Amino acid sequence: MKKYAILMCCMGNICRSPTAEAVLRAKLAAAGLGDLVELDSAGTHDYHLGRAPDPRTQRHAQRRGYDLSALRARKVGLPDFTRFDLVLAMDRDNLERLSALCPQADARQLRLLMSFATRHDADEVPDPYYGEVDGFERVLDYVEDACDGIVDMLRQRLRDAPA
Structure with a gap:
């Protein structure tokens, strides 16, 4: 069975998207779903390529x-849109950048990460890079809230999938 694949995206791939990748990886492992899902993260810009x-x-x-x-920073590329079932942006700016890159046939997989959140009434994960410590x-x-929602979605999806 092909693994369900999720790509987390932010601007530089050094704060929000690697955090989301690591959090989701841990939550999937705890739920016993780690082997069924492929995860990665990428940035819409090439500011920090190869950096931790x-x-x-x-x-x-x-x-x-x-x-x-x-984890190491990389830039999102055209092959990502066919490789991943879900491409999740941290904010609207990055969602727009991804939409501009994404072939129309694959546009359905683009979403904001926070669309999976249930406890926080926010639609974006704010960039903490230039902010205060509490931003992190x-x-x-x-991210923990949204990743809980993704785990719930995947449990449902995998439970309903044909054997």
Whole structure:
């Protein structure tokens, strides 16, 4: 069976999208779904190619038990739109950038990550890069909420899938 594939996207792929990748990976593993889903993250810009996630992002994530140390920034490319079943943007600006790159036939897979959230009434994950320290905690709060929603969606999808 082909794995369901999800790509997380933000601007530089060093704060929000690697956080979302790591959080979802941990939540899927805890739910026993880790082997059924392929995950990755990418940026819509090439500012930080090959770099590890921002040290502040890593520090805050580590405090909650998420390890981002092995992740490296990359830029989203055209093949990603056929490889991934779901391409999730952290905010509207990045969703627009992804929409401009995405072939029309694959546009249905583009969504905002926060469309899966149930506890926070926000439609975007704010970029913490130039903000205060509490921004990194807010990103984690929002991402954990949305990832719980994704796990619920995948449980339903995989349960209803033909054997």
